[in-house]
Amino acid sequence: MASRVTIGDVARRSGVHAGTVSRALNERTAGQVNSVTRARIQQAARELGYVPNILARGLITDTSASIGVLVPDLTNPLFPPIVRGIESVLTPRGYTALIVNTDSDDLKERAAFDSLLGRRVDGFIIATGHSEHPLLRQAHERSIRVVTVNRGSPDAPFPLVTADNAEGMAAVVRHLLAHGHRHIVHLAGPPGMMTSRIRAETFRTLTRDLPHVRAEVVQLAGLAIADGHAAATTILATDDSPTALVATNDLVAIGALRAAREAGVDCPGALSITGFNDIPLSGDLDPALSTVRIPHFEMGVHAARLLLDELSGSVAGGGSPVTVTLPVEFIARRSSGPAPVRDR
Amino acid sequence: MASRVTIGDVARRSGVHAGTVSRALNERTAGQVNSVTRARIQQAARELGYVPNILARGLITDTSASIGVLVPDLTNPLFPPIVRGIESVLTPRGYTALIVNTDSDDLKERAAFDSLLGRRVDGFIIATGHSEHPLLRQAHERSIRVVTVNRGSPDAPFPLVTADNAEGMAAVVRHLLAHGHRHIVHLAGPPGMMTSRIRAETFRTLTRDLPHVRAEVVQLAGLAIADGHAAATTILATDDSPTALVATNDLVAIGALRAAREAGVDCPGALSITGFNDIPLSGDLDPALSTVRIPHFEMGVHAARLLLDELSGSVAGGGSPVTVTLPVEFIARRSSGPAPVRDR
DNA sequence: ATGAAAGCGCTAACAT
DNA sequence: ATGTTAGCGCTTTCAT
Numbered sequence: 034m035a036s037r038v039t040i041g042d043v044a045r046r047s048g049v050h051a052g053t054v055s056r057a058l059n060e061r062t063a064g065q066v067n068s069v070t071r072a073r074i075q076q077a078a079r080e081l082g083y084v085p086n087i088l089a090r091g092l093i094t095d096t097s098a099s100i101g102v103l104v105p106d107l108t109n110p111l112f113p114p115i116v117r118g119i120e121s122v123l124t125p126r127g128y129t130a131l132i133v134n135t136d137s138d139d140l141k142e143r144a145a146f147d148s149l150l151g152r153r154v155d156g157f158i159i160a161t162g163h164s165e166h167p168l169l170r171q172a173h174e175r176s177i178r179v180v181t182v183n184r185g186s187p188d189a190p191f192p193l194v195t196a197d198n199a200e201g202m203a204a205v206v207r208h209l210l211a212h213g214h215r216h217i218v219h220l221a222g223p224p225g226m227m228t229s230r231i232r233a234e235t236f237r238t239l240t241r242d243l244p245h246v247r248a249e250v251v252q253l254a255g256l257a258i259a260d261g262h263a264a265a266t267t268i269l270a271t272d273d274s275p276t277a278l279v280a281t282n283d284l285v286a287i288g289a290l291r292a293a294r295e296a297g298v299d300c301p302g303a304l305s306i307t308g309f310n311d312i313p314l315s316g317d318l319d320p321a322l323s324t325v326r327i328p329h330f331e332m333g334v335h336a337a338r339l340l341l342d343e344l345s346g347s348v349a350g351g352g353s354p355v356t357v358t359l360p361v362e363f364i365a366r367r368s369s370g371p372a373p374v375r376d377r
Numbered sequence: 378m379a380s381r382v383t384i385g386d387v388a389r390r391s392g393v394h395a396g397t398v399s400r401a402l403n404e405r406t407a408g409q410v411n412s413v414t415r416a417r418i419q420q421a422a423r424e425l426g427y428v429p430n431i432l433a434r435g436l437i438t439d440t441s442a443s444i445g446v447l448v449p450d451l452t453n454p455l456f457p458p459i460v461r462g463i464e465s466v467l468t469p470r471g472y473t474a475l476i477v478n479t480d481s482d483d484l485k486e487r488a489a490f491d492s493l494l495g496r497r498v499d500g501f502i503i504a505t506g507h508s509e510h511p512l513l514r515q516a517h518e519r520s521i522r523v524v525t526v527n528r529g530s531p532d533a534p535f536p537l538v539t540a541d542n543a544e545g546m547a548a549v550v551r552h553l554l555a556h557g558h559r560h561i562v563h564l565a566g567p568p569g570m571m572t573s574r575i576r577a578e579t580f581r582t583l584t585r586d587l588p589h590v591r592a593e594v595v596q597l598a599g600l601a602i603a604d605g606h607a608a609a610t611t612i613l614a615t616d617d618s619p620t621a622l623v624a625t626n627d628l629v630a631i632g633a634l635r636a637a638r639e640a641g642v643d644c645p646g647a648l649s650i651t652g653f654n655d656i657p658l659s660g661d662l663d664p665a666l667s668t669v670r671i672p673h674f675e676m677g678v679h680a681a682r683l684l685l686d687e688l689s690g691s692v693a694g695g696g697s698p699v700t701v702t703l704p705v706e707f708i709a710r711r712s713s714g715p716a717p718v719r720d721r
Numbered sequence: 722a723t724g725a726a727a728g729c730g731c732t733a734a735c736a737t
Numbered sequence: 738a739t740g741t742t743a744g745c746g747c748t749t750t751c752a753t
Binding site for chain 2: 082084087088089097099106107108113114116120124127129130131132133134147148151152153175287290291294313314317318319
């Protein structure tokens with residue numbers, strides 16, 4: 034199937050040589066050909082419905098005009114905006130994103146990586162949370178172009194795009210302290226996840242040694258609603274439960290919201306709950322969730338730009354890799370508010 | 378960048394000709410080469426980290442082992458599961474999905490289509506709601522392989538994968554009638570969207586001429602939360618407002634939920650609200666949303682299978698194209714229940 | 722069972 | 738300004 038018309042067909046129809054057609058149809062070399070001839074060639078190309086074969090071009094230019102994008106799971110609402118951000122810069126430049134889900138599975142990730150290598154992608158954007166991976170080191174050894182999103186790479190010096198998780202958590206903590214909360218529990222994610230770890234560390238740092246403040250961290254096994262629900266249920270059953278729950282992400286917060294509802298605990302009257310990420314619908318829950326908005330789209334944009342910069346060689350290969358940290362914004366909604374009076 | 382090792386390198390290292398390496402490394406032709414030699418070649422390939430260049434292969438086999446997937450917007454929670462379903466069958470077969478967002482914009486769709494044609498995709502899966510499009514007819518004339526998801530193509534006889542929207546709507550209507558509702562309003566989507574139209578038509582058909590039942594259809598301009606919110610707000614301000622609102626999708630239902638809350642209308646006590654699609658978190662709203670679950674993942678699976686069948690030519694080209702209609706399931710949750718007693 | 726050679730569609734260096 | 742030629746990495750006849 035597909036457009037069977039080749040550069041040769043266009044050449045024949047316009048009475049010139051294939052080489053001339055190639056020149057006429059390429060931005061960069063179009064100036065080399067007589068404008069009348071060029072017009073004739075373009076006309077012929079249009080009439081024939083000629084679409085250049087990017088694959089054949091890539092064979093000789095040694096590029097594929099494609100970028101491999103590794104995400105854990107497109108079904109997780111964080112990633113589509115990142116992908117769209119990536120596309121928004123790639124597409125206008127003629128690049129195509131090859132998006133693959135890894136399910137945070139090392140084997141799948143490896144398989145996806147190799148498969149994309151087989152398609153000769155010009156580089157990778159790896160948007161995965163796990164903090165370490167041999168894949169990255171190998172990629173670096175093979176001098177493959179990579180930009181990482183969210184995950185630092187202790188193993189390999191690749192550029193990194195990340196949100197200011199520390200500041201986001203700081204804003205949450207400030208918000209709660211300002212509202213009189215003195216007993217706060219952080220529902221933290223697995224330490225293997227870069228973002229979870231930074232959030233938890235920041236929480237600990239900011240609440241340590243504060244007079245009259247009790248701050249605790251509860252480690253969750255996962256980042257799903259059920260994890261937040263289970264942890265919050267346990268906590269709320271305690272005699273001495275906190276006045277605020279700081280969830281490491283929105284799903285965990287939703288679990289906590291549900292647990293509070295079930296336990297008959299009034300949120301935000303008796304208990305404040307905060308999330309992280311500002312996923313779609315977080316403003317439509319009941320109560321609407323206070324959370325930290327992360328510029329997912331822009332993260333994709335920056336990642337793609339960094340990669341394209343690398344590819345065009347316009348970047349100093351030498352020094353340590355760039356880290357772009359994007360600003361976050363605390364969104365105060367209904368789920369958090371003043372601590373109950375008795376507890377102040 | 379990328380794996381600079383070619384078939385020639387492997388040939389040299391294993392002391393055979395490139396042609397033999399090609400044969401040894403390809404499933405189909407591996408039998409033609411002596412097993413000892415083959416072992417030696419595989420060994421060399423492994424040592425060198427050889428990854429075959431799929432693009433070069435495609436040049437001669439006239440395939441790219443890739444499929445173009447057109448979706449309106451990955452950010453819409455309906456589509457990621459479809460995409461994952463598609464991937465789940467494509468990946469094991471060595472195909473890669475080239476996913477592009479069209480934003481339901483004709484120009485972008487056309488541009489994406491041409492760009493993917495330039496990459497010589499072997500076929501397309503078009504998962505867009507709009508019911509008509511010249512693109513499809515042209516694609517058919519050029520005998521490009523296409524499978525459509527959700528949208529029928531009056532213009533072009535392509536296979537179609539769809540959910541049983543009619544049955545889903547029927548289940549909603551049955552549910553409401555059984556619960557004593559006698560005044561029902563359907564918040565319908567734009568008629569240009571295939572799915573919206575079928576849902577609305579089914580609603581009309583099933584409620585027409587029922588004794589003692591008032592059923593109305595309100596046409597919305599869009600399918601977002603705001604559209605549902607605005608329409609429901611207006612309706613609830615009426616003297617004689619319905620006891621049930623049937624939304625054409627979950628977002629519209631969420632808007633209605635919000636409108637009810639704001640208007641102080643008890644849902645489900647005074648007003649039942651139903652959605653469609655069962656998007657993530659619809660069970661975590663307050664009240665949890667009654668809705669129709671659609672097998673998005675499976676729709677992707679079937680679409681990909683149909684396309685692959687076409688590509689392998691194992692399908693009779695002749696007759697009218699296949700339509701696969703997948704079953705849906707009504708999920709009764711808290712947002713719908715018995716009609717208020719006074720209204721029965 | 723393997724080698725030799727042609728060629729997929731295109732670009733780029735070299736001629737003219 | 739245009740034609741010629743070689744060749745990207747691979748598969749596939751055709752020989753041997």
